[in-house]
Amino acid sequence: MVKARGEFIQQASQENPGCMAAILGMEKEAVINICKEASQIGVCEPVNFNSPGQIVISGVTDSLTKAVELAQAQGATKAVMLNVSGPFHSSLMKKAADMMAQELEKYTFTNPKYPVITNCDAEITKDSSLVKEKLVKQIYNSVQWDSSVTNAAKSGVELFLEIGPQRVLTGLMRRIDRTKKALNIEDAASLEKAIGEISK
Numbered sequence: 001m002v003k004a005r006g007e008f009i010q011q012a013s014q015e016n017p018g019c020m021a022a023i024l025g026m027e028k029e030a031v032i033n034i035c036k037e038a039s040q041i042g043v044c045e046p047v048n049f050n051s052p053g054q055i056v057i058s059g060v061t062d063s064l065t066k067a068v069e070l071a072q073a074q075g076a077t078k079a080v081m082l083n084v085s086g087p088f089h090s091s092l093m094k095k096a097a098d099m100m101a102q103e104l105e106k107y108t109f110t111n112p113k114y115p116v117i118t119n120c121d122a123e124i125t126k127d128s129s130l131v132k133e134k135l136v137k138q139i140y141n142s143v144q145w146d147s148s149v150t151n152a153a154k155s156g157v158e159l160f161l162e163i164g165p166q167r168v169l170t171g172l173m174r175r176i177d178r179t180k181k182a183l184n185i186e187d188a189a190s191l192e193k194a195i196g197e198i199s200k
Helices: 002-015 028-038 061-073 091-104 128-140 145-154 168-176 188-199
Strands: 019-024 044-051 054-059 078-082 116-118 123-125 159-163 181-185
Touching (some): 002 091, 002 128, 028 044, 028 054, 028 061, 044 061, 044 168, 054 061, 061 078, 091 128, 145 168, 159 168, 168 181, 181 188
Parallel strands (some): 159 181
Antiparallel strands (some): 019 054, 019 078
16 A cells, blocks of 8 residues: 555656745744745645644645745745655645545455544544545645644643654654653664653
8 A cells, every 4th residue: 555655646746746845933824825825826735734833835846936935035934945756745646646545445444443643634533434535635635743743632642652763753742742742762772761761
């Protein structure tokens, strides 16, 4: 499934080329309005709501260039194009999502043992049919990361573990909710440290 998803997204990126840009230090509504203005040139959409003051936009390169210029003129702390190979999570990925929907029909899903917060809507999901639906939706819809973390905290989660290299998500956690503990696990040493923290 992961292999197919990657192939479909690559194909969609080749057919609908574009890129992404990061905008820091602006309110969500301001970024949305900038995207609306830049959309007069072509697709330009806010697609990654990472944390308060950190939003990634996606779409056609010319429209994103315009959006970056507008953000800089309106006082963004930082507005830069990202080195990526496509306009991910935007409506330009709809064809990839449609192909993924067909691919997923080959598989039978069972209800997850643990609830999953799906980042396309930041909702707690327990139903297998909804998981399949949201795996498709996630390809061409925005990533609601800040809301996903906030909703996890509201549901009672006190400890967040980031698995993988670097500490990007742990860093975002400090912007979203400083009252919760977040630990990064990327090697044996950080695993031991995390175990020690959890055992306290």
